Amino acid sequence: MSESKLATYINITTNRTHPRRNKIDTVTPHCYVGQVSAQRGVDGFMKTSRAASCQYVIGYDGQIGQSVSEADRAWTSGGTDKYGNAIRVNGISGGDNDHRAITIEIASDSFHPYKITAQAYEALIKLFVDICQRNNIPKLRWEADKTLVGKPAQQNVTVHRWFANKACPGDYIYNELPNIVKEVNKRLKGEPEDMTQAETERLIQTIVPTLIKNTVPGLINAALAEQISTRQNQPPDSWAQNIIALAREMGIADGSRPRDYITRQEAVQLAFNAKDAFTAALLDNDAAAYSEDARKWATDNGLVQGIGTFEDGTKNYAWESPVSREQMVTLLYRLEQLNRGDF
Ligand SMILES: [Zn+2]
Secondary structure (H helix, E strand, C coil): CCCCCCCCEECCCCCEECCCCCCCCEEEEEECCECCCHHHHHHHCCCHHHCCCCCEEECCCCCEEECCCCCCEECCCCCECCCCCECEECCEEHHHHHHHEEEEEECECCCCCCCCCHHHHHHHHHHHHHHHHHCCCCCCCCCCCHHHCCCCCCCCECCHHHCCCCCCCHHHHHHHHHHHHHHHHHHHCCCCCCCCHHHHHHHHHHHHHHHHHHHHHHHHHHHHHHHHHHHHCCCCCHHHHHHHHHHHHCCCCCCCCCCCCCCHHHHHHHHHHHHHHHHHHHCCCCCCHHHHHHHHHHHHCCCCCCCEECCCCCEECCCCCCCCHHHHHHHHHHHHHHHHCCC
């Protein structure tokens, strides 16, 4: 015999029979009729005049309180007819029921169908699982059949309405019992729990927006990247091919991604490359054929001496580059010296 560790408030009443007569093999849920806290519910059973109690009270917020030890019989499920006689099912009274049952009062609305909160609902499932595990009840059985009273191997969940002229545990809990029992048995078998409505709402409200926030930009980037990649892989139009080849040859652009957009910095880099390329073109020693005799005469006679040498040792005369004023007078001066025969 043990007590539930799920109880966070304990106040044991004298409204009990010590010890219980039978081993625990049944559970009996009741509606408290009123959205009370566990503490208020438990304290309510302290009044001896009330002559009522239960093992556990589940508050509207899911907190669990204890009023009677599991070792004792709580005074919960009894009822009498109009002659004051105990109502019996298969010869079994509500009092007899409580000798073999753990009774639980659950905070509920005080009106039909005596609905309970989602927190109380979840706490009830947890408490049922705990009771079954500690009392070697392998699974809960609920057939909604009062003729099975006293046959816990076939039905080990009972309800107050069978032993009293009451609606207890209220239609809400009564109609939910198949779902509650199913969930309890699932957890007893160690199967993963179904998400509660509160958990589902939390998921939708918090996790889903985060998921969208984190994945949507990634998806957009991936789509853009694919679009750019598709565009990049298309060949240039035929009219542009010569220009691209020239730009590559002059070292202005490498000719890759001909259909891609360029950024501002790429445009500036392109202009910078072009400036250098044009300067280099004037300084590459190329020359037209018409000036060949003149160039030979000028170099043979030292009129022009070049602006330096290439790596292979040949002189660079920069034939296409402009002549400055000082270069011009130097040329004229050398010509005059040549005419005088000073060379
Ligand atoms: Zn009841």
